[in-house]
Amino acid sequence: MDRDPTLLLEVFLISHGECDLNLRPDLVGGRCHGVALTANGKRQARALAVLFNSQGVSFTAVYCSPLDRARSMAMSVCQEMNFAEDQIQSSDALLEMSMGHWEGCLRSQTYTPEILSLIERNQPDFSAPSGESLRQVEFRMVEFLNGTLLGLPQQLRPQLLSNHIQGFSLQHTHSLTNSVRDRDGSSLPPPFPRHRHGLLKKKSDKSRLQFVSNTGGDHDADDEMSPREANRKSDIHGLNVVRSTSSLALPSSMSYCVGVFTHSMPIKCLVTGVLGCSPAMSHKICIEDSSVTVLQHSWKTGWQIKRLNDTAHLRLL
Incomplete structure (x- = not known):
């Protein structure tokens, strides 16, 4: 792993825009494959791309969750930023938290008082049947951050140096x-400095x-x-x-600037991991649709949170 003290890595964690599942708050969410962005979610993606372009944001690499709503968000934003679609890398580490057999079920029938009490007693290690716990989500997100992303500069440095040399x-x-x-x-330059104003005579x-x-x-x-x-x-x-x-x-x-398109819960769990607190605190962190959270890393300072849940682009709608 490249421990260059001058190396600066900036990670843009982007939650996908509004999707069909947001319109059904009565259902347990989770991964729910096949859920697409709504028309409003697509507008949010375009507004975010406009803001990135105005700020001069340019991604060195882009990763996304394989779920349709996150990948569609990534493709829409990257298209406006002239980042090649075939360069977007899919990673299972960025998937939404799995709710197992509960996905798509009515919340009113799933979260009974007994279940809610059980969840509270066992957090952050409680998981739905065949689902994931908050701790497991935090683990895979932190592993992605410290493994895949911190190893990225070493992979890309030869290419960037080659571009610089060319x-x-x-x-x-x-x-x-x-x-x-x-x-x-x-093409003879003037025989006297241009900053000297004077008369020329023979x-x-x-x-x-x-x-x-x-x-x-x-x-x-x-x-x-x-x-x-x-x-x-x-x-x-x-x-x-x-x-x-x-x-x-x-x-x-x-x-290096990396775009990561994922879901709200993985971002929350990653933030708790960076802060060093329990993933059970994730419910106190707000991550809205299409919001941007920016992390920055250097070997001198480690990981730092530069922005959290930034939705400035929504003012463009």
Whole structure:
């Protein structure tokens, strides 16, 4: 794993927009395969993409839950951000919390007083029949964060360095061409600094150029320059350009921005994991539809929460 102290990783945790299940609060949710985004959920996705573009957000990599509502959210946002759809990676670690046999059942019939008492006594380790507990969700999300995402820079660094080198090569070639032109005289720069404002005149008995400064008197010894000296200065200028571009200057730090499209409960459990508190506290954390939570990591500071449940894009609707 790359422990570069200059490495900065930013993770955008994005909860999918409104889906059909949100319109049925009387049912136990969970994974419920086949649930799609509503028309409002699609508008939320477009608004989020507009906000990201206005903020200059650019994803290095994108991951999403394989459930349709999360993947549709990812595809809609990435399309507006010109991030290739085939580069979106699906991960089971980002699935919604499984409610097992209870999924799709009426809440009123499922959450009886006895069941509610049992849940309260056994949190965060209670799970529905064939379902998951809050602790299990937290574990897989933290494992995804510290395993998959922290290992991402090591995988992507060669590609980013290659892109940097290609961009540098084009710039180097352009600078080298200009320097050759300067030495040939076809594109000769001014023989005096542009920031010196003065009059240009020719002495009657000398074939020389003299600069007269507006702020000082005549300084013939300092300000006179022959055409040969001007050409020599141009040659030195061109040589310096070649020398300055002959060594490759790689970026001193690397920054990665990752988009993660998932569901509200996994984000809540991940936040409790980052904070180091019990996943049973997840019910006190609010994660709304299409909201954005941003985590930042460096080897100096560890994981930090930069934003939580940001819904600023909804003002665009």
